[in-house]
Amino acid sequence: QVQLVESGGGLVQPGGSLSLSCAASARSFINYAMAWFRQAPGKEREFVAAIRWSGGNTLYADSVKGRFTVSRDKAKNTMYLQMNNLQPADTAVYYCAADYNLIWSSLGSGSRYDYWGQGTQVTVSS
Numbered sequence: 001q002v003q004l005v006e007s008g009g010g011l012v013q014p015g016g017s018l019s020l021s022c023a024a025s026a027r028s029f030i031n032y033a034m035a036w037f038r039q040a041p042g043k044e045r046e047f048v049a050a051i052r053w054s055g056g057n058t059l060y061a062d063s064v065k066g067r068f069t070v071s072r073d074k075a076k077n078t079m080y081l082q083m084n085n086l087q088p089a090d091t092a093v094y095y096c097a098a099d100y101n102l103i104w105s106s107l108g109s110g111s112r113y114d115y116w117g118q119g120t121q122v123t124v125s126s
Contacts, residue, residue, distance in 0.1 A: 001026070002024060002025065002026040002098050002114075002115040003024070003025045003026075003115075004022055004023070004024050004096050004097070004098060004115055004116060004117035005022070005023045005024075005117055005118070006020060006021065006022050006094065006095065006096050006117040006118065006119060006120040007020070007021050007022075007023070007120060008020040008021050008120060009094060009120030009121045009122045010121075010122070010123070011123045011124075011125065012086055012122070012123070012124055013124070013125070013126050014086065014087055014088060014124055014125075014126055015085055015086065015087075016086050016124070017082070017083060017084045017085075017086065018083045018086060018122060019080060019081065019082050019083065020036070020080065020081040020083070020094055020096075020120060020122070021078055021079070021080055022034065022036075022078060022079040022080070022081075022096030022117055023076075023077065023078050024077045024078065024079065024096075024098060025077065026077075026098075029053040029054075029074075029077070030053075030054065030100075031053075031054070031100045031101050032052075032053040032054075032098055032099065032100045033050055033051065033052050033053065033098070033099060033100070033102045033107055034050065034051055034053060034072065034079045034096060034097065034098045035047065035048070035049065035050035035051070035096070035097045035098075035107060035108075035113065036048040036049050036050070036070060036079075036081050036094060036095070036096055036097075037094070037095045037096075037097060037110050038090075038092035038093065038094045038095070038122075039092055039093050039095070039119075040091060040092040040093075043092075045095075045110050046061065047061050047107075047108040047109070047110065048060075048061055048064055048068065048070075048081070048094070049061065049064065049068055049069075049070035049081060050070065050107040050108065051070045051071065051072055051079065053072060053074070056071075056072070057104075058070050059104075059107050059108060061108070063089075064083075064090075067083065067084050067085045067086075068081060068082065068083050068084070069081070069082040069084075070082075079096060081094070083122070086122075086124045087124055088124050088125060089124075090122060090124050091122060091123050091124050091125070092121075092122060093119040093120065093121050093122075094119065094120050094121075094122050095116055095117055095118075095119045096116070096117045097110065097113035097115060097116050097117070098113060098114075098115045099112060099113045099114050099115060
């Protein structure tokens with residue numbers, strides 16, 4: 001059983017930055033991957049970024065590449081999402097997700113993850 005708790009959402013102006021955290025609890029994170037997804041009102045959930053817990057390999061959606069950075073702190077069992085140059089199109093509820101033994105090509109597929117956080121709202125507006 002894995003529990004995930006997001007934090008760090010809020011309101012930011014266009015061009016601003018925000019950092020999200022996802023605190024995770026599990027017996028072991030061996031072979032785990034963790035990811036960020038987001039869902040805007042009236043839209044489907046979309047993949048943002050993913051990271052393999054052990055090796056730290058990362059994967060990004062094209063829409064956030066170069067602006068967002070996903071990382072993890074093994075000692076704190078926490079994943080982060082540093083978001084820079086935020087735009088109104090980034091407004092959404094951001095969710096963290098986790099699961100194990102995911103192949104690389106499936107990291108961006110939300111249906112592959114069994115464990116989800118409750119979500120945190122990010123609003124980009126002037």
